[in-house]
Amino acid sequence: MYQLKSTRLPLAITVALLLAGTACSKAFPGDESALAVTMLAALAPPAAADGAATGAATIKKVFLSNTRPGGNMGGIAGADAICNGDANKPDAASYKALLVDGVNRRACVNANCAPGNGGDGLDWVFQSDTTYHRDDGGGSFTAVMTTNANRIAAFPLSANGFDASGANEYWTGLETDWTVAFSGSDLDCADWAGGGTGQSGTGGSATSDAISFSTPFCGIAGTYHLICVEQ
Numbered sequence: 001m002y003q004l005k006s007t008r009l010p011l012a013i014t015v016a017l018l019l020a021g022t023a024c025s026k027a028f029p030g031d032e033s034a035l036a037v038t039m040l041a042a043l044a045p046p047a048a049a050d051g052a053a054t055g056a057a058t059i060k061k062v063f064l065s066n067t068r069p070g071g072n073m074g075g076i077a078g079a080d081a082i083c084n085g086d087a088n089k090p091d092a093a094s095y096k097a098l099l100v101d102g103v104n105r106r107a108c109v110n111a112n113c114a115p116g117n118g119g120d121g122l123d124w125v126f127q128s129d130t131t132y133h134r135d136d137g138g139g140s141f142t143a144v145m146t147t148n149a150n151r152i153a154a155f156p157l158s159a160n161g162f163d164a165s166g167a168n169e170y171w172t173g174l175e176t177d178w179t180v181a182f183s184g185s186d187l188d189c190a191d192w193a194g195g196g197t198g199q200s201g202t203g204g205s206a207t208s209d210a211i212s213f214s215t216p217f218c219g220i221a222g223t224y225h226l227i228c229v230e231q
Contacts, residue, residue: 071189071218083228166204176208189218
């Protein structure tokens with residue numbers, strides 16, 4: 001005896017057969033195009049979240065704050081509040097400041113998160129396997145980096161880093177290897193609530209200077225921006 005094998009027809013053939021049968025049974029043929037669209041929509045796979053294609057990395061944004069605070073921002077929470085109330089914020093999404101203090105926010109305990117540590121990624125701003133685009137203004141965005149499983153990226157970044165202008169610097173508190181900057185004590189303006197000095201990064205750089213470039217005095221206001229990262 002022969003066994004019947006099930007055969008799965010291609011989507012286009014399936015729709016064509018369904019339309020043929022429907023056209024014969026309809027009292028008023030002529031709406032086959034609309035019916036085809038309905039059938040294809042029902043049979044097609046669902047779209048990925050956030051408008052990304054299925055299987056593609058999620059896309060998020062970063063922007064340079066218009067605000068240029070001193071090192072005393074009321075801590076990490078205060079810096080995040082600056083980002084979310086900033087004039088340069090491009091949309092209604094939630095943002096966090098690219099800023100660490102080792103207590104409330106941290107990227108890596110060990111250099112580049114290797115070996116991994118349970119303290120890695122504490123309230124960290126980046127997600128894993130995600131592409132981040134810089135807001136260049138006027139609705140223009142430029143891809144800067146794609147994170148790895150450790151929620152960081154290797155240097156060099158692309159397209160001049162987080163900000164295209166070498167005239168701009170911004171607070172980070174980061175060492176070149178994504179750990180908290182340290183020189184006898186953390187370079188984080190006393191957890192961004194005062195202190196003596198804090199680490200900053202510079203625009204126009206795709207190297208590790210993008211996160212760790214100079215160590216200005218925390219009392220300076222009106223000079224150093226924040227890099228704000230979409231959540």
